[in-house]
Amino acid sequence: ERDFFYDPNLHGVDWQKIRDRYKALLADAVTRWDVHYLIGDLIGELCSSHTYRSGGDLETGPARPVGYLGVDYSLENGAYRIKKIIEAAPWDSEARSPLRQPGLNVKEGDYLLAVNGVPLDTNAEPAAAFQGLADKTVILTINDKPTREGAREILVQTLSSEYRLRHLAWIEENRRKVEQATGGKVGYIYVPDTGTGGQSELVRQFRAQIHKAGLIIDERFNSGGQIPDKFIELLNRPLRNYWAVRDGKDWVWPPIAHHGPKVMLINGWSGSGGDCFPYYFKQSNLGPLIGTRTWGGLIGMTGAPPLIDGGSVTVPTFGIYDLKGHWIIEDYGVDPDIEVIDDPSIMAKGGDPQLDRAIAEIQKLIKKNPPPQPSKPPYPTRAD
Secondary structure: OOOOOOOOOHHHOOHHHHHHHHHHHHHHOOOHHHHHHHHHHHHHOOOOOOOOEEOOOOOOOOOOOEOEOOEEEEEEOOEEEEEEEOOOOOOOOOOOOHHHOOOOOOOOOOEEEEEOOEEOOOOOOHHHHHEOOOOOEEEEEEEOOOOOOOOEEEEEEOEOOOHHHHHHHHHHHHHHHHHHHOOOOEEEEEOOOEOHHHHHHHHHHHHHHOOOOEEEEEOOOOOOEOOOHHHHHHHOOOOOEEEOOOOOOOEEEOOOOOOOOEEEEEOOOOOOHHHHHHHHHHHOOOOOEEEOOOOOOOEEEOOOOOOOOOOEEOOEEEEOEOOOOOEOOOOOOOOOOEEOOOOHHHHOOOOOHHHHHHHHHHHHHHHHOOOOOOOOOOOOOOOO
């Protein structure tokens, strides 16, 4: 931190004094975990985002990764029932529930009675039956009633994580909600981060919905990554001209662009690049920000030499200031234009007040400023 922190004055911290204070505590450190904790507190004295520590010669216990089926369970009639099989969009083939493999014929409402011949203990959660079985082939005992009589066995390979499947299912649920609420006029794009994954998601979802009259860009929970100027360049491509063609619709140029109204959803879990994305969105006048103020962490990090035991400490090496010479965003965040605080009582029932407001606002914007439509002039007459 002393040699690479973006501010050579270390935010006014007397680094030697702080170093001596924490050095005295090392005598009471018993494990590397204790040292880990002290390092975290030490670099936290800088009062900066992106001050993290990780790795090192840490003691860890044995791991028994849990296998998953991509389902929600309910306890009924003394047995675990498959309440819901998690479904992403039909085109999201990268993540599917193992129970959706062809020929298994497992349906919602069936009972899961045993794993590898061992009956499920209803005094424990279903995941307990899958300990140590992540990404493994297992035998499941399935029946349409809570008894072994007439049950059948199927062979599946478990998932090591349900995260991607459930995330895709959430995105698709939101997309369908927007589509149904707007009669198909508005597209929904979720951007999970500003790294390569978020860039891929943005392009994938944007390309499929550029024909929509309006777009909702949802960057809530965006975990950051890189500086998202390319994201804004994609969303902000100006309309250059039209090309007249004999057959079909005239071409809009550039072809991969969207010229209708847009809104962006943000919240307090949008940070780092997730702070910068809405800042650039607002700076470019692409549309209103809806939700709650973002995290407020834009003193970014690049790289730093590793510690001798393989651990690492991040060093914030670049801080953001605006064109007028003012420090911005760090320790504050980006304010929404329209504040919508999520109501837990509504969310617990599957509602999403922020998304509902975004749907209402984008429809107003479409009505007020509909996307431009080609108006082809009469063909020229060039005969002599």
